[in-house]
Amino acid sequence: MIMILNTMVMDMLKEFADMPADAGLKDALKEFADMSVGAGIRTDWIQAAGGNTSVKISDDLMYIKASGVRLCEVNEEYGASVVDYKIILEFLEKGRLDEAAEKNALSMALRQGTRPSIETFLHSFTGKYTLHTHPVAANVLLSSENGMKELKKLFPESLCVGYCTPGIKLGAEIYKAYKSAAEPPEIIFLQNHGLIISGDSSEYVMNKTQEVLDIISDYIGAGENPDKLVSEIYTAVREIDPQYKGIVCRSENRYIYEALKMNGGRMWKYRTCPDCVVYCGENIPDISGSAEAFRNYAERFGIPGVVLSEGELYIIAPDLKKAMDIESVLSFSAKIAVSSIGRDIQEIPCEEQSFLTEWDAEKYRKQMK
């Protein structure tokens, strides 16, 4: 038994030595992280720890999102597992699709990191870069009676796969259809589930996902999508600060929505408590749906923590937890505004607002030392 284990470990180490040169691997990991965050901040594409990403880095290894990790939290040090996808493919070929085979395949194929996503199976045969999402627009058709037929008409080159339990069963079902396709399909629709797009670069995969969803949105008559501005702001922030590691998100908080609506889509008097100033800043600029307006403001005054656009608030924060903190403070302030009808809201005096922002910046700088 010990002998067998030792041989396995030796094989794994040998495999590791075959990993591509450092520089190429680093670039691939960065692209993997960027694609994961870029997709993960879109709540119209991904919810909770759903969806997954992968990048094939050699003839047998790929980076894939680790199980239970949120895509928007992936970075170069967190959230990527290295898996031998050839081993996963062998399991799919063998055709044993029970829970034990699934568990066995995932643990035998793992080369680095924690347990890989349950959807590792469907990533083992797709293109070099693969993004699997659960988009709202696609699921309108994926969850409707004739939706699969409509999708096939809209995208004749796509693969449409009937419902299957996520994991090895779903992987095997897609693999069967994938192998019999004339050309390797770039677009795969999964009934009552989601979308898979693969291609040669992360940029291609991200753009293709948006393109497919734009066509579906037009077809189902969905109106303007405020979540697209999340991606545009994120791109602008990263152009201004290429080292930016944070996220952008759109608030869906009910009180924030009510306070904005009550105020004709304009920002309410939110600077009523020290936390409102410290967390949300002295000013929440209105960028009116334009990433260009955001860029102009950020270049002049620095990247803001919160921006307003066409009755929606967008939060720019170092991570999800900080974004949730900011939203919670904004929600508190919105509740005050909504409950203050007929009263004149008194904000903290301007000099005190400046003091609070400076004071917080100073505290932040100290923490960074």
Ligand SMILES: [Zn+2]
């Ligand atoms: Zn899924």
